[in-house]
Structures are given as C-alpha cells and as structure tokens.
Amino acid sequence: xxxxxxxxxxxQYLNTAQTAISGKTTLEILTGVKxxxxxxxxxxxxxxxxxxxxxxxxxxxxxxxxxxxxxGSVVLPARFFGEIVKRLPEDTFTLTVNDRFQTTIVSGxxxxxxxxxxxxxxxxxxxxxxxxxxxxxxxxxxQIIDQTVIATSKQENRPMxxxxxxxxxxxxxxxxxxxSHRLSQRKATLENNATxxxxxxxxxxxxxxLSKMLGETQEDVELQISENQxxxxxxxxxxxxxxxxxxxxxxxxxxxxxxxxxxxxxxHSLLRSIERASLLSHEGHNNVVRLVVDPAANxxxxxxxxxxxxxxxxxxxxxxxxxxxxxxxxxxDYMKDALHAFGQSEVKLNFTLPLRxxxxxxxxxxxxxxxxxxxxxxx
Amino acid sequence: xxxxxxxxxxxQYLNTAQTAISGKTTLEILTGVKxxxxxxxxxxxxxxxxxxxxxxxxxxxxxxxxxxxxxGSVVLPARFFGEIVKRLPEDTFTLTVNDRFQTTIVSGxxxxxxxxxxxxxxxxxxxxxxxxxxxxxxxxxxQIIDQTVIATSKQENRPMxxxxxxxxxxxxxxxxxxxSHRLSQRKATLENNATxxxxxxxxxxxxxxLSKMLGETQEDVELQISENQxxxxxxxxxxxxxxxxxxxxxxxxxxxxxxxxxxxxxxHSLLRSIERASLLSHEGHNNVVRLVVDPAANxxxxxxxxxxxxxxxxxxxxxxxxxxxxxxxxxxDYMKDALHAFGQSEVKLNFTLPLRxxxxxxxxxxxxxxxxxxxxxxx
Numbered sequence: 001x002x003x004x005x006x007x008x009x010x011x012q013y014l015n016t017a018q019t020a021i022s023g024k025t026t027l028e029i030l031t032g033v034k035x036x037x038x039x040x041x042x043x044x045x046x047x048x049x050x051x052x053x054x055x056x057x058x059x060x061x062x063x064x065x066x067x068x069x070x071x072g073s074v075v076l077p078a079r080f081f082g083e084i085v086k087r088l089p090e091d092t093f094t095l096t097v098n099d100r101f102q103t104t105i106v107s108g109x110x111x112x113x114x115x116x117x118x119x120x121x122x123x124x125x126x127x128x129x130x131x132x133x134x135x136x137x138x139x140x141x142x143q144i145i146d147q148t149v150i151a152t153s154k155q156e157n158r159p160m161x162x163x164x165x166x167x168x169x170x171x172x173x174x175x176x177x178x179x180s181h182r183l184s185q186r187k188a189t190l191e192n193n194a195t196x197x198x199x200x201x202x203x204x205x206x207x208x209x210l211s212k213m214l215g216e217t218q219e220d221v222e223l224q225i226s227e228n229q230x231x232x233x234x235x236x237x238x239x240x241x242x243x244x245x246x247x248x249x250x251x252x253x254x255x256x257x258x259x260x261x262x263x264x265x266x267x268h269s270l271l272r273s274i275e276r277a278s279l280l281s282h283e284g285h286n287n288v289v290r291l292v293v294d295p296a297a298n299x300x301x302x303x304x305x306x307x308x309x310x311x312x313x314x315x316x317x318x319x320x321x322x323x324x325x326x327x328x329x330x331x332x333d334y335m336k337d338a339l340h341a342f343g344q345s346e347v348k349l350n351f352t353l354p355l356r357x358x359x360x361x362x363x364x365x366x367x368x369x370x371x372x373x374x375x376x377x378x379x
Numbered sequence: 380x381x382x383x384x385x386x387x388x389x390x391q392y393l394n395t396a397q398t399a400i401s402g403k404t405t406l407e408i409l410t411g412v413k414x415x416x417x418x419x420x421x422x423x424x425x426x427x428x429x430x431x432x433x434x435x436x437x438x439x440x441x442x443x444x445x446x447x448x449x450x451g452s453v454v455l456p457a458r459f460f461g462e463i464v465k466r467l468p469e470d471t472f473t474l475t476v477n478d479r480f481q482t483t484i485v486s487g488x489x490x491x492x493x494x495x496x497x498x499x500x501x502x503x504x505x506x507x508x509x510x511x512x513x514x515x516x517x518x519x520x521x522q523i524i525d526q527t528v529i530a531t532s533k534q535e536n537r538p539m540x541x542x543x544x545x546x547x548x549x550x551x552x553x554x555x556x557x558x559s560h561r562l563s564q565r566k567a568t569l570e571n572n573a574t575x576x577x578x579x580x581x582x583x584x585x586x587x588x589l590s591k592m593l594g595e596t597q598e599d600v601e602l603q604i605s606e607n608q609x610x611x612x613x614x615x616x617x618x619x620x621x622x623x624x625x626x627x628x629x630x631x632x633x634x635x636x637x638x639x640x641x642x643x644x645x646x647h648s649l650l651r652s653i654e655r656a657s658l659l660s661h662e663g664h665n666n667v668v669r670l671v672v673d674p675a676a677n678x679x680x681x682x683x684x685x686x687x688x689x690x691x692x693x694x695x696x697x698x699x700x701x702x703x704x705x706x707x708x709x710x711x712d713y714m715k716d717a718l719h720a721f722g723q724s725e726v727k728l729n730f731t732l733p734l735r736x737x738x739x740x741x742x743x744x745x746x747x748x749x750x751x752x753x754x755x756x757x758x
Contacts, residue, residue: 080658080688083658087654087655088655102689110652112655112659113692276467276468276491279459279462279463279466309493310493311491313490316488317488
C-alpha cells in the first residue's frame, strides 16, 4: 500500500473519521483508524461500536492531490497517526505500508515508522438494506437535533430517555426528547420524499456528534434506516449509529393545550435574567428560581436565593402578560437550555397551575417547536 | 458605604485583585475580596497569603465614573461578587453596604443582596520599609520572568528550587532558576537606579502571576524589597509576594565555558523537529530523544523512539555545525521549553561531552541569556 496526499486536505477527512473514535473502548482495534486504498479512492473509517464514520477521499478531489501507487489497507493507532500528520513539516506526505504492516510516513526530511495492524480484524460496518430514500436538508437536520438533544437524559438508568425519538409519518417528521423533567418537541415537513412510516430512537450522543459534523451545509442528508441502525449520508461521509430499543413513552398527552397565564418576552433578555438568578440558586439546596406574574400590576418578577450567600430579585422586561396571577418555581438550568434553543427571537410562556408543566413556544406559534418544563414544588 | 461605578472599568480592577485569590485557602476570609472606600478612591484587595494584590480605583479615572456617596469597607465573597458584576444588565451599578454588612448591588431592574463581612478581620498587607528605589521597565521584567520561570522546579520537596534567584549588584540584575536538570539564566542592566545590592529568592508562581499582569507595558515597575517580602508597584496596582528562605545553590560553576561541538540553527525550526520527535519519545519509558551530530558528513539528525508505537528520524535543517562528532540524548520537553523562550531567533547549541550539560544561547551571544540542559544517560 502506498499513496501520497496533501496534508491539510487529508487531515480534514481523518478528523471526520476520528470523531467516532474513543480512547475508552473495550475493543483494542477500535482505538485505530482504518485506511483502505482502492484504485481510485482512500476510505478512512473510525468507530466506537455505537457509531461508525466512513469518509471517502477520491482522486477526483483535486485539492487533496491524492496519488495512488499501490492499493491496500491497514489499521493505524488513531491518536498518534493524527498527531503525526498534524505536525509534519511539508504540505504533502507519502505513506507506505510494508507486508508486516509497518507504516512509513515521509514528509520533507522527517520520516516516521509506526506499527500498523492488519485490517482484516477490523469490524465490518453495519449492512443497511434500505428500500426507501429519505432526504432532509443538512441545516434543518442540525436545527432539529440541536433543539431537542438538550432535553435528553444524561443518565443511563433509563437508556430510552437518552435518545431522540424520531417518527416519520409520510412527509411529517417529529422529533421528541424528554428526561422526564422537561421535554422538547420539534416538527418539520420533509419535501420531495418517498413516502413511508418510521419510528426510531437514536442515541442523543450520536446525534450531537452528527450535528457538529453538519455545520452550516444546506445540502441534503440522506437517511437509511434498518432494524437496529440508522445511516446518514452526506457528501463524502457515511455516519452510522445504532438505534436504542424499547417502546418510547407516549409524550403527546403531556403537553397542555390551554393556558391561564401567558408571558410574551424576548428569549435572550429572559435568558440573561435567568442566568443572574441562577448565580444564587446554584448555591441553594435545590437550585430553584421563583417567578411571580401579576397581570393586575402588570409586573413579572424573578427571584433567586441562597441562604448562605444572599438573594437576587429582578423585574422582567416583558412585552405582554395576560391571565391569572401566578407564582411558580422551576430549575433555571432547564429554562436556560430551553431559551438557548430559541436564540434571539420572542417567545411565549404558557402556564396553567403552579404545579403543572408549562410550555415555551415561539411568539408566532405554528406548532412546530415546543418546549415543556415541569415546575418544582417548594415548601 | 455606598458608591456607583462603571461596570466594565470596575471589573478590570476587580479581576486584577482576584488574581491573588484562590478557592483553596485555609483562611476563610481570604476567599473574599476586600473593598475599602475612602473619600477619593476605592481600594480592592485580594490575597492568598503567598501573594497579595491591591488595586486603587481613583475618582480621577474618568472612564470608571466612580461616584462616592459614603466611605466604608467590606469583605465580599470574591467568586460570587465577580460573577454577579460580570452579568449585571446595565453599564453602571450602585453598591450599598448596610451596618450589618449586607451588601446590595443594583443595576437596572436587577437587585442583588449578598452577605458581606466586616473588613477588620482581613489580614493587613505586609509593611515594607524600603530605603532604595529600584525601577525596571515592565516589558523587560516580563521577559526576564518568562525566560527563567520555565526552569523552576514544580516539586515542593526542595522549596528553594521553586523560586527564581534574583541578585542585583549595583546596576546589574541576574535572574537564575534551576530544577537541577536544567537551568536558565538571564542578565540585564538596570538604568537610572539608585545603587544597592540585593539577593532574593522569589517563588516562581508569584512571578508567573506578575508576568501575566504586566502585559506589554513599557512603563517602569518599582521594586521594594524587605527581609521576607518583595513589592512590585505598577500603575494603580501593588503586587506583594513573600520570599523563599535559604541559601540558593551557587550556579555559576555549572555553566561550561567551552564547547567541542556547536550547532547553529533556527530556534523555531528546531522546536518543530523536537515536537515531532517527542510524539514518540513521550510514549517510551524514559522520554528521551537522541541527537547525532556528524560534522564530517555535515549532518545533524534527531531520533525519537517508542518500542510499542514506532520511531521517527529527522535530518535537521541547520545553518552551521562545527567540531567533534557527537551523540547525545536528552529530555525533549526541557528542550521545547528552552526553545520557546528564544522565539523566532537563531540559536547556538554548545556541547562538550555526551554526559556533560550543554547550553543554548542566542547566535549573537552577548552573555545575557543562557539555558543549560543536563543530558540523559541511555543504556
């Protein structure tokens, strides 16, 4: 096996595959990255058993200047190989693998020799036998992931809640995540798709990694779904994730469809107020802030308190409040995550009773995005 | 006590004082920051017993818009107070302390109340009764610190070696640090100074913090030295550090004054080569790289090796080599630290024997800066 390539271009492909590689793996060979060289392309694969990423660097990519002298394959220690390539002195390098998988990397007057291993032992990628083609623009997929992954559980005791529940009903996609204290739901319409119904549960961690890779691309991402795997194909990259098993809770009936008190407010301004209040609540025993809405007096006030340090009180700068007087307490961190997902827009908070979940939706609500937070009972 | 002030300006002064404050202190009150308000200035003090920093915000500083309503003093929880001020909504804030040291901070519609304590319990700053005035330009002091602190020991078992040894002999300043494996020595001439002889040992950690504060200022820093304290005065800030006790080893005789092999090379290019070689040496048992200089063949080659991962060999791109053939092994991390201190300039490596210390000096050596590294004996 022998090729030479432009260092910076190669590094981009390598970094993408490395996203899947973890130092903590029970399978020794998965600390390695697999290089497979055919007559016209170099395929780079990384995996941590939960997710696998394959990127294909083709001789057609002129920037990469890939010159193939002899096809073959090898598995190299991923972290080292990356560190070495990053630090090579010249713009290009040549990589040669001998028949004992000793790999020589030459760039300028620098020559590394590292011990590779045979690629036969490297696990095969999942085979996905998909009939349907689902397509979704990259930026929309990223938004859907980012807006819901915040509500996934980080605890492993209920594995199902660490996932994002994706259902596709003809052209209607719904993504839901909940850790049982809060919930985030996003809907979107998929255009130009083959019809089909799907119901899958994808680990939140996998989708977080996918979201980082998506960047700002508007290009379509293709989805292929099998019984226990999902494959996302974008550009030169295939991203595989295992699916979670089990029956996801029915979340529809959790979302209240009426409100007795509403507050319309700028999401960013409320976020800043909550951040200030949480400075003190974080020091308290139960990390709770209190919101008092008084429509008669036309005021909404947020309170944070820590018996040892002190307290904070802030009159909110809202656009409109309506309905009944209300006093409610909640975890400010859930509110911060929720508000981050709205960015600079105006939101509407819908409350019913002090101990019933409340929702946050865009002020111009079209039903496509809703976040729900369960309040905290205080003494 | 009551004042109002421009938030961003105040934060700069506060951050400077906070440099001295550590969360890990045995003296509870030192987790606090002391504010002392006179009729014309606010003095902010932080301390961790080793170092103390006092900054003075005067009503004369127009950007700070300091308005004093009632003098007084208080000690506030430093971390919280900083976090609060950082997040206040408006450009200015008002701080009021009542007679139970409850402190109210108001900015816009946000009102914090935090529990302060009486400042009587706060330790007094060291009194320094100095006759002489020593002055040194800020940028030169920073350079002297940065070039020597790298060679201080990080281990506490020989406390003296954690310090930088400063001697002033009339107008000649010498700074030396050594951890017994390497040494760095910098000399400078102080201009326009009162004469005097000093010999002090300042903790490397203190000087690192001072260096960060100095930034790029060319203004003079004033030094005042007492038996067990040194005080650096710059601008509105007084920086106190305790001194280390004991007789610093005589380092003069450690520095060889002849060489049998010399290599002249660009410091930055050698640094990059050493970084590549250390990728592999870091994985070996003894973190050693090997340098082979062959003046007859006009080559110098660096080798790094890890039995498990592989090895690297690189022919160096030097400007000139002279003298005897030589093979020497050393810790690449010491070499990296040393080369960093030279920046983009050309350096000269002076070797005698494979097991004798070697030195690195600027190519145009005027005796003002020298670094020494002890080689490693290999099997």
